[in-house]
Amino acid sequence: MGFISVRLYLLLMSLVLVPSLVPSLAAQSRPYGGALPGYARYLLDATAMPAVEQYDYIVVGGGTAGCPLAATLSGPGGGRVLLLERGGAPSEFPALATAGGFVRTLAMADPAPESDAPAQAFTSEDGVPNVRARVLGGGTAINAGFYSRAHPGWFHGHGEDAEVTNWDMRLVNASYEWVERQMTFQPTVHGWQAAVRAALLEANVTPWNGFTVDHVAGTKVGATTFDASGRRHSAADLLGFARPGRLRVALRATVTRIITNPIDPAARRGRSPQPTVAAIGVVYQDRLLEQHRALLRPGGEVILSAGAIGSPQLLLLSGIGPASDLSYLGIPVAADVPDVGKHMFDNPRNGISVIPSVPIDHSLIQVVGIPSANGSESYLEAASYIVPLAPALSSSGPFIGSTTPLYITVATIMQKVPGPVSEGSLWLPSGNPLESPALRFNYLSRPEDLARCVLGVRRVAEVLESRALDGFRSSVGSTSRRGPVRRDFRIVGTALPVDWRTNDRALANFCLQTVATLWHYHGGCVAGKVVDRDFRVIGARSLRVVDASTFSETPGTNPQATILMMGRYMGLKMIEERHSRRPVRS
Template identity: 45%
Template sequence: MGIWWWRLILVSLAGILFSPKHGASQRVTGMKYTFMKNASSAPSVSYYEYEYIVIGGGTAGCPLAATLSEKHKVLVLERGPSPYGNPNITNLDAFGAALSDTSPNSPSQRFISQDGVINSRARVLGGGSCLNAGFYTRASPYYVREAGWDGKLVKKSYEWVERVVAFEPIVRQWQSAVRGGLLEVGVLPYNGFTFDHIRGTKVGGTIFDQHGHRHTAADLLEYANPTQLTVLLQATVSKILFTNKGSRSRPVASGVIFMDALGREHRVYLKQGPKSEIIVSAGALGSPQLLMLSGIGAERELRKHNIDVVLNQPLVGQGMSDNPMNAIFVPSPVPVEVSLIEVVGITNVGSYIEAASGQMFTSRSPRDYGMFSPKIGQFSKLPPKQRSPEAVAKAIEKMGMLEPAAFRGGFILEKIMGPISTGELQLETSDPNDNPSVSFNYFKDPRDLRRCVQGIRTIEKVIESKAFSRFRYHNMSASVLLNMTANSPVNLLPKHSNTATSLEQFCRDTVMTIWHYHGGCQVGRVVDARYKVIGVDALRVIDGSTFNCSPGTNPQATVMMLGRYMGVKILRERLAGAETE
């Protein structure tokens, strides 16, 4: 038995002994992998060494690569750095610092949709799990059935993920009050702590352990066979290479071109064989963007950028969605703890209610406000189209002038399920480092707007509930807080105005992202049920770009699960093929 088998057994035992239900912490801060290298150390050309090239070491790519490495040689190309040793990623109290960093070396890359909503995409090993608010919850059984997944393998894949990265949060006073308010206003039943997506109110999981340390998809590389895996950091893939074996044959993915941090070009060619594959796991923006840059997309659009057409596929980049988030700020007369998302109300009207609280201090930005700071682009004072860089800068300046007491309190938010409204993604340039153009068309479908209104009404009831009464000023009604949130200079303090805001207008004007965007390479449109790109061979896409709607209340658990799930499915396919040969 090889040493890597013993390594896997030890990881599994650790998962059993130190799982969330036992309340233990798995601290991996500073952990380094022997197979992790900077891309500048790679040869300029590599021939036929790897059976799988995974483009993107993110939330799906890490568990996928770890699984495939059990049996095969795998190369991961990640455009960002390592998350290890970066306290802005690791520590809960620093949440927002990485998202507010707009430098070229930041682990997040800011983009603004055509709708005007400021957003971010990950640029770091571990992907969005290094930047998000940490909430961990599975998809519903209905979602699993609709996706056509094997329910038993889905369950095992979630459990594989959870042994390393998922924990039960310590629910303190603010989150407890929100939970009590949800139950009081009828978001029933109470389901306690569970990873499962069940209608009613529950405490979900978190990827922050009891010491406030974040655990990410990169930690799932602990499962990998270190002799079979290579991870190259700061490797930006610019193109997938294809070969044609004849005039009537389909294009076959055969290799990739990537650039290192020094701007040097590298080429890697797949090991020759019918089972070798390139798998794109570059995220909901990166995956459709890379397919287009490689010649798979709408022919007319590709020719605008002088890209040779490999496959005319106009559905690449279509069906883009981002779940709209709207929130109400509730100033508190008493101090509140720092908390991200822990409690969720899964309503029967198509909206999810969550909350975050407390003043977050970081060494760089002593007045960041967690999930709702203009420093990270969460700016709701102005309608989306008016959120100019100048307006954001002015809001940040005004926020710096406020007394610390102004930050005491928290936000209660709602996110609609789905959503039904969709948009599209197009190339802006042929540079893979540039953001593509993307629109999400928030609330274009009136059903999404109705769900938002119903969600805000639920929040108003929670605020006015007896269970939540300790954390609100009793001379501030929910309608006052609504108007305050919509019209304040920095989402925190009220503007003196007698003009009431309709809930429909509130939803449109204060819409923000909760970073759950998806689509662009959807199953049945761009990829088939096995996530193979339709019309070419040896190429798959496995990540959130394949989703038709966002799973559960928060998608990261399902994206990690999908990486593991499809890794197992691919290994099983190869084994079955070998047995029939």
């Protein structure tokens, strides 16, 4: 079969199959009945897209912010919207539909840019393995489902000074509520999670706040995006609220650059500093490497919602970033914005994993401990999941020499440094848009972060020491001259130093040796440095960034609630701006 006939065959198959990509998500779409979720009508494979087309809004990235943003912009008062997603639909990957597939999805993450896997693996220059989403719904389609709003102070200190913030709290709360009506649920807490709840309170992470989506000091149960039947609800479901005929979602569409035109100095007006270029569209390619152009109608905008990695990467590929770095790579400079790719952050995670002595249920994060409401102390979380038994764990047990895959249930208690003040950067290894950018987060490089990690890990140890978790300890213990046998946990991986109560240096070494990610990276297009208070890119017109790349600090125990809210919030703000620009007819 020749190349042309192969391409024709794939094109025909995409037209036939893409509408059938989503039947397994039908149960997730509460606002719509029938066999298909509400957004199914909007999906097309990028191979079926025209070579050139015009839109009022082009949203790059169908993830946590991009889906609610596109749904809102194509709703009442909005315009014609194109949403470009480099991955496929969630229903192509059955493991995504339930909590049980969480670990499998991360384990199967593929680093290759041409892969169809819904999660793309990468390793930071620090040597820490990480994962980014590559599927409609973004991180909400592959994460642990925990939902909690930002801590209140985050809205007043976002960016480096108060002038950067411009949040309308009435609209913020309304946007949170809109998301919560569609995709959040109160979990049933039992088993391991109930024991952890009691252990946190025993470790003095108080008061007990019950179930709440608010960020409050103490121990609480947060919302979940898994419903009572165990089905995941992702940001993709929110696309069902778009107005028919206004939204088009192109799957497997990789944006390679933003198209910009220079602005005549005589025509510059408005913001300071004055924009030097205007976005007029984007170039994207389909899975057959065919190029497409999506262009803006007059008054339209390009909005990057490609995440903390994708958004700064795309700005740099489009010539918007540090002029010296771009020139070195041979990328023509459209706008010199020195801080693109700078101020990258990831919240360090450290934890203790144990093999319980009794069977326990599979549970992702439901209960959290927040020692202080302002986020100055580490957040504590717990989960339990089934994992393959690693060879390193079997060297002292009965599994030596076994060729059959063995699985065990592992329970984890972890701490997350909420700041952090340690920051890194993102840069392009080359001008190839398909090559992943390089990142360094510089985990725990600042003494403040390391000190908070020490306190957080000590708190984890106190939780593990609690009587509430005695039922999960091994039946084999250690003898003591001073008392009875003390039952211990079967630790997976690195154990805490025996003198963890008093030895800060040993705990600091533990933090540095075991640091991992909680997948809450942010920065790269930070507000006040790369975007202004309305998230417009400094130095460019008709171009915004709406995602976690604009955050200089994480908004709480988990950022997904705030990123979802941000998509809805900015969609409403942009519609309001659109109508305020229209001339009033007499």
